[in-house]
Amino acid sequence: MAIFLPRRRAVALGAIMVIAGGLALGAVFVLSGAYNVAASVRHFDITNKLIKLTLRRSIDTHSAFVKVPDLQNADLVRLGARHFANGCQPCHAAPGSRQNPIVAGMYPSAPPLGVNADDWEQDELFWIVRHGLKFTGMPQWVGDGRDDEVWAVVAFLRELPGMSEQRYNELAGAAGSRSGFTLEVAGEELFAQCIACHGDDRTEPVSATVPSLDGQKQAYLRRALEEYALDMRQSGMMEPLAAALSREQIETLSERFARMSRRPLERTPAEKGRDSQRERGQHIAMKGIPRQSVPACASCHGQTSAATFPRLAGLSKAYLATQLRLYRQGTRGDSAYGQIMQSVARKLTDEQADDVATYLAGVSDLPSIEAPAPASTPR
């Protein structure tokens, strides 16, 4: 028996049946487990092209609003190289080292950046390193809110294409010659890793954004390492290193740095700042800004201050200014100690923070607050 339907109805019914059939097939495909997710089975050429296109378009669009800062700084390149050796080389390999076969077995595998980095603009590199790539094994930056650190890596990646092995080892220091995460070394070799970035009582840190540890208080160093390891302090460079340290290693390393005497300062004229600026900074450091409820820095950071409060004198201006900014924007300050400093830093204006960082970077020691003249003076 023939069924007669008006034409429009017939089309609609057909469409519904096609869609329902498609869905059912899809469900069978997914639920049956027929699709092979093995890394050993490669994508079809067309699938691969489609994935790469999606990736490229996504990165291009999402990095559209990234602002590139000035990266013309040899320091940054070296710091970036040192982190690269610890955190990226194990997957991506580096000039002169071959990719570990296990890592090469990833699919997609980590491409050799000595070739591929040239494919990307700086803002795109930043975006990739900051956010990572879904479903590929490319991790995101672990220090929340630490875009400044990511830029050091980008500064290095820009120079990486075509880099010679010798130049790379020069930039990456002790870490450059190894493959595998730094985290697996111990003893003197571990100490050498720290010095490669932080310097010691004879050599200065690899970059002004890395703090000197020589002569810092032990209790503070220990606490800093514990806070990195617990993700209570944000740094994509220090968190992975600290998380891999044992209690004993933290104890030995912090003791060793604390025992050193602090290396004398060498400051560029730019870091020294103008006289007037240093004077304003000194006033803040020694007298505070009572009107804004800012106490003198020396009352908490002077010579006789608590062992758990850091020593500031001798840290670089770039580091001091960065930390003040991190406190002020709330990136640093998760610990009870950080809360105290955060409440002080939040009351400073940008300019005052800059002034006081300039002053502190130029003094070899911050005296404690002295007993004042008798307070009740006749009128």
Next chain:
Amino acid sequence: MTRRGFTTLGFTFGAATVLGGCSGPQSVFDASGAEAQEIMPLFWTVTGIAVAVTVLVITVSAIAVFAPVHWRRHLTSEKFVVAFGIFLPVFVLSGLLTYGLLVMQAGSARSRSAEGPGVTIIGEQWWWRVIYDGPEGEEIVSANELRLPVGRPVAIRLQSDNVIHSFWAPQLGGKLDMIPGRTNTLTVEAIEPGISRAQCAEYCGGAHALMSMYVVAMEPDDYRQWLEAEVNPATKPADAVRREGQRLFIAHGCGGCHAVRGTPAAGTIGPDLTHVGSRHSLAAARLPNDPQSFRRWLTDNQHIKPDNFMPEYDVFSDSELDAIAAYLDGLE
């Protein structure tokens, strides 16, 4: 219980609550100052007249609506309108004005007689800086408590260096604003020894509601003795625990905000702590003054007094807290 029973109960409770607010250390009805005593009859007079006028208006309205015609006709007569619409208000309001002016005049006469040493109170966020004129004209800086001698009018100079606050010690007298850039002088005379409470009466930011202090009126001799002791620098820590407390106090930067005269601590951002142990409360009458409260204040002050300008110090061990609390408690 019947519905009527509920109503009665509600009324009783309501009245009890309202009347309960009428006494206590911060009540205008428990006058213990000459100013407040003078204001009291003015208050009752005004209240009495207001009640009488209300009753009168209601009565007249009732007449206008319900009464027989010949009653109502009286209301429309010219005489009635002139008497109750013009003469009565003029008479009552002028009377009250004169009375009020007389009371104020009495106050200003007392201001002129307030010749002895005065007190400056500076409104801070959210506490009071209290500066006494010392026996030799020196400034004696204290905080969060006002002491007054009984029987002498004292000029209180009210200032602020941030936002507008208002000083109000209801048992002593009226309130007066503390305005940045100027000095308002309020004269008060305590007439009997005792402790009452003052409250900031002008919204001044986050912790405004928690900005109070105790006002302690003392016999003149006691007051003199107290003031002589207040001039002195802090007592030296008496034992090893308190010495440790003092060391911790300095090492953790408390001295950057707080002064303890006679020690390196000379900060002016927070209250002077030279004699904090002898005050009746902590943190502008937020906490009682005892070692337990010192401990709580250090570790939990942002919870106890949200947004206040002291950082929370959740960094001490138990024994360290005990030492600091013992040290501060010993600053008498």
